[in-house]
Amino acid sequence: MIDPATSRVLITGAAGAIGSALREGLRGRYHHLRLTDINPVTDLANNEEFTQADVSDRKALETLMQGVDALVHMTGAPAEHDLETLFRVNNRGLYDVLETARLAGVQRIVYASSNHAFGCYPIDVPVSPAMPARPDSMYGVFKVLGEAMLQYYYDRHAIGSVSLRIGTYRPLPIDQRSLATWLSPRDIVQLVDLSLRHSDPGALVVNGYSGNTRIKTQDPNWATLDYVPLDNAEEHIPMLRAMGVDIDGPWEYREHGGSFAVQPEKPPGV
Numbered sequence: 001m002i003d004p005a006t007s008r009v010l011i012t013g014a015a016g017a018i019g020s021a022l023r024e025g026l027r028g029r030y031h032h033l034r035l036t037d038i039n040p041v042t043d044l045a046n047n048e049e050f051t052q053a054d055v056s057d058r059k060a061l062e063t064l065m066q067g068v069d070a071l072v073h074m075t076g077a078p079a080e081h082d083l084e085t086l087f088r089v090n091n092r093g094l095y096d097v098l099e100t101a102r103l104a105g106v107q108r109i110v111y112a113s114s115n116h117a118f119g120c121y122p123i124d125v126p127v128s129p130a131m132p133a134r135p136d137s138m139y140g141v142f143k144v145l146g147e148a149m150l151q152y153y154y155d156r157h158a159i160g161s162v163s164l165r166i167g168t169y170r171p172l173p174i175d176q177r178s179l180a181t182w183l184s185p186r187d188i189v190q191l192v193d194l195s196l197r198h199s200d201p202g203a204l205v206v207n208g209y210s211g212n213t214r215i216k217t218q219d220p221n222w223a224t225l226d227y228v229p230l231d232n233a234e235e236h237i238p239m240l241r242a243m244g245v246d247i248d249g250p251w252e253y254r255e256h257g258g259s260f261a262v263q264p265e266k267p268p269g270v
């Protein structure tokens with residue numbers, strides 16, 4: 001059981017957008033935060049320690065994992081990267097992260113998966129995590145592989161995890177699609193906190209959205225986590241209207257994955 005007062009939590013990808021929101025939201029509650037990223041983090045609080053490292057650096061990972069009880073793995077190469085980088089960072093790197101975590105006795109893992117794990121489902125199908133994955137891109141395929149790796153680490157090594165299929169993480173919704181997929185800063189903090197403190201999640205997969213009125217998914221496993229979203233993209237309609245976003249017209253994308261489901265893939269090495 002992860003205890004915010006005594007457990008040490010390692011956040012990877014700590015310099016990123018979500019990592020920064022998690023630091024801000026968790027450091028008041030979690031007494032021992034360890035952070036890592038390939039990019040620097042300089043504004044450390046008293047209960048944060050930071051090591052700059054590439055996720056491919058196995059030795060650095062071994063050191064980072066010492067004394068860690070729970071891992072929040074937010075490192076990720078975004079979809080626009082070439083195939084090799086996506087695989088190296090998002091899966092080969094994940095393997096080293098999970099192996100070093102296992103060997104160090106880490107008990108809980110929260111993993112940044114993505115809505116692109118099911119992005120090829122037609123938008124009128126209310127997808128749930130119980131349905132088979134239908135990734136919309138190699139980025140999505142690799143996220144599904146990550147979820148499968150976490151299932152394996154639960155079945156073979158009894159490490160409980162929550163894979164968060166994050167929608168559109170932003171301070172505010174940005175377009176028509178994010179009226180369905182937005183995940184706010186305080187809701188990602190809530191999801192990670194609940195995932196860490198759950199007594200036995202198994203290898204749970206959860207949709208990571210705020211409580212958006214226009215949500216297109218169903219049964220996202222929120223009740224298992226006792227997650228009650230604080231935010232709803234609908235509250236930001238006036239802002240979106242002022243930005244010229246088409247709020248009332250037909251839904252722009254035919255699939256859950258939005259543009260990812262129609263964009264050509266980058267060939268390897270480009």
Ligand SMILES: NC(=O)c1ccc[n+]([C@@H]2O[C@H](COP(=O)([O-])OP(=O)(O)OC[C@H]3O[C@@H](n4cnc5c(N)ncnc54)[C@H](O)[C@@H]3O)[C@@H](O)[C@H]2O)c1
Pocket residue numbers: 012013014015016017018019036037038039053054055056074075076077078089112113114115165166167168169170
């Ligand atoms: N932001 C979203 O809407 C969204 C949606 C779905 C999934 N996700 C996933 O959530 C995670 C965090 O997303 P984010 O928006 O904070 O992205 P981000 O790009 O802001 O943060 C990712 C972090 O990973 C670090 N990183 C990249 N390559 C690395 C390497 N080789 N070694 C060590 N660190 C490395 C980057 O420096 C960065 O700080 C990612 O895995 C992403 O795929 C995000």
